[in-house]
Structure formats: structure tokens, C-alpha cells
Amino acid sequence: MNIEPTVPTSKNPPAQFAGDVWLDPIALPHESEQTMVVATVRFSPGARTAWHSHQHGQYLRITQGVGRFGTRDGKIIEVHPGQTVYTPPGEEHWHAAAPGCFMEHIAMLQNGEDPSKTTTWAGHITDDEYNGR
Incomplete structure (x- = not known):
């Protein structure tokens, strides 16, 4: 048993995120058979991910602010602290902070056999997609 070393906060890359988004890892695999990845992700107002999907799906627990989550069918849901969103394996989606407020969530997923292909x-996304138009 050990206390995990603190990993510095990193800013997510603009190739996959619009606006300022920061990542703080919570749990990363240590052994080859471990696949769980958990991180706190903080979005500045209006910041968002690009379209993406996860090989094994993903859980997102909102801890602060108001989140927006969208799917390819144009559906957008608003999510508040204490709520958890599940995206099934392969479902293309995006997540973002609502306009005018920060949003923080805990992201939980399992790596695939090749972690570089997990996501x-x-x-x-366009402004129209973000705004539900």
C-alpha cells in the first residue's frame, strides 16, 4: 500500500479541446492487467472537448458547475453536481462547461489493450452544435 505521488496538473491539448481544460490524474494503471483510469477534469466557461468515443465507454461524475453533453443525434443534456453521465462503448459525444460557468467532472474509463486507442x-464541435442548433 502506498500514497500515490502527486502528478502535476496539465492543460489538455487544443487538438482535442477548445478553451481552457485542465486534467489532474487520480488513478492510472500500475500493472499490465490494470486498466482503470480516473481523473478530475476542469473546464473553463464554454470550454469543450472535440467529438470522441471510448472503446469501453466512460462514466463522468459532475462535481462542480454545470456541464453540457451532446451526441451525434443532436441531443444535448445539462448535468449538475452529483449527477453521473454514462456514455456506452463507441458512442460519439462531447462534453463541455455551460456558458458563463466552470464545470468539473471526474472521468472514469478503462484502457483498451492498446491504451493509445482507448479514445x-x-x-x-461547432458553436451551433454546442448551442443545440
Whole structure:
């Protein structure tokens, strides 16, 4: 048993995020058979991910602020602290902070056999997609 070393906060890359988004890892695999990844992710007002999907799905627990989550069918849901969003394996989606407020969530997912292919990234969402138009 050990206390995990603190990993410095990192800013997520603009290739996959629009606006300021920061990542703080909580749990990363230590052994080859471990696949769980958990991180706190903080979005500045209006910041958002690009379209993406996860090989094994993803859970997102909102801890602060108001989140917006969208799918390819145009559906957008608003999520508040204490709520958890589940995206099934392969479902393309995006997540963001609502306009005018920060949003923080805990992201939980399992790596695939090739961790570099666990998340498949696509293009950035448009302002119209973010605004539900």
C-alpha cells in the first residue's frame, strides 16, 4: 500500500479541446492487467472537448458547475453536481462547461489493450452544435 505521488496538473491539448481544460490524474494503471483510469477534469466557461468515443465507454461524475453533453443525434443534456453521465462503448459525444460557468467532472474509463486507442478523437464541435442548433 502506498500514497500515490502527486502528478502535476496539465492543460489538455487544443487538438482535442477548445478553451481552457485542465486534467489532474487520480488513478492510472500500475500493472499490465490494470486498466482503470480516473481523473478530475476542469473546464473553463464554454470550454469543450472535440467529438470522441471510448472503446469501453466512460462514466463522468459532475462535481462542480454545470456541464453540457451532446451526441451525434443532436441531443444535448445539462448535468449538475452529483449527477453521473454514462456514455456506452463507441458512442460519439462531447462534453463541455455551460456558458458563463466552470464545470468539473471526474472521468472514469478503462484502457483498451492498446491504451493509445482507448479514445478515438474526431473533429471539433461547432458553436451551433454546442448551442443545440
